[in-house]
Amino acid sequence: QKEVEQDPGPLSVPEGAIVSLNCTYSNSAFQYFMWYRQYSRKGPELLMYTYSSGNKEDGRFTAQVDKSSKYISLFIRDSQPSDSATYLCALSSGGYQKVTFGTGTKLQVIP
Amino acid sequence: DAGVTQSPTHLIKTRGQQVTLRCSPKSGHDTVSWYQQALGQGPQFIFQYYEEEERQRGNFPDRFSGHQFPNYSSELNVNALLLGDSALYLCASTVSGVQLEQYFGPGTRLTVT
Numbered sequence: 627q628k629e630v631e632q633d634p635g636p637l638s639v640p641e642g643a644i645v646s647l648n649c650t651y652s653n654s655a656f657q658y659f660m661w662y663r664q665y666s667r668k669g670p671e672l673l674m675y676t677y678s679s680g681n682k683e684d685g686r687f688t689a690q691v692d693k694s695s696k697y698i699s700l701f702i703r704d705s706q707p708s709d710s711a712t713y714l715c716a717l718s719s720g721g722y723q724k725v726t727f728g729t730g731t732k733l734q735v736i737p
Numbered sequence: 738d739a740g741v742t743q744s745p746t747h748l749i750k751t752r753g754q755q756v757t758l759r760c761s762p763k764s765g766h767d768t769v770s771w772y773q774q775a776l777g778q779g780p781q782f783i784f785q786y787y788e789e790e791e792r793q794r795g796n797f798p799d800r801f802s803g804h805q806f807p808n809y810s811s812e813l814n815v816n817a818l819l820l821g822d823s824a825l826y827l828c829a830s831t832v833s834g835v836q837l838e839q840y841f842g843p844g845t846r847l848t849v850t
Contacts, residue, residue: 630779632779634777658837660837662841667843668843668844669741669827669829669841669842669843669844670780670827670841671841672838672839672840675837675838714779714780716779718836718837721835721836721837722834722835722836723793723836724770724782724785724793724795724836725782725836725837725839726782727772727779727780727781728779729777729778729779730777730778730779
């Protein structure tokens with residue numbers, strides 16, 4: 627069993643839709659939860675990270691963590707064509723520990 | 738403010754050869770991590786360099802080695818290349834060994850034929 631599972635998609639939505647991206651994990655030692663966005667032929671870009679269970683909001687993006695279910699989500703409100711990219715979840719057991727990435731979900735927002 | 742830079746952009750090598758990839762961290766950053774990203778996969782952690790030492794290592798063979806220089810730039814060396822080493826190699830930088838809030842470079846696309 628992989629430490630982090632993420633549906634690779636592709637996920638195709640119309641402009642303005644609410645997008646839900648998810649990851650599940652098996653290692654209860656993970657304490658830090660991150661979401662990266664990766665455009666084609668570019669390196670990943672950190673969107674946000676959270677430490678605890680609950681929600682964290684940043685503009686149109688909301689990260690949600692449920693440690694009891696080992697389930698993390700990223701919601702994108704009012705999705706735009708410029709949001710079309712691959713979204714990677716990333717987890718770590720500590721600030722100095724290595725980061726484990728999911729496989730990424732490819733998102734396409736259609737105008 | 739320069740971000741993370743990597744060179745070269747693309748590279749084609751033959752099986753059995755050796756390759757060196759280079760990375761300059763974001764200004765103010767002193768820690769460099771290297772990742773391998775195969776097509777359709779997430780980045781896999783290779784190792785991290787901080788204070789010119791390898792601090793952590795992922796599940797990669799000894800064919801993968803690295804170095805960090807006093808100016809915090811770093812090199813990734815891969816010996817005895819295999820076809821399976823074909824991937825995007827990403828460098829990420831951060832501060833004081835903390836792996837959170839990493840900034841990634843654009844990567845080096847390595848093709849092994």
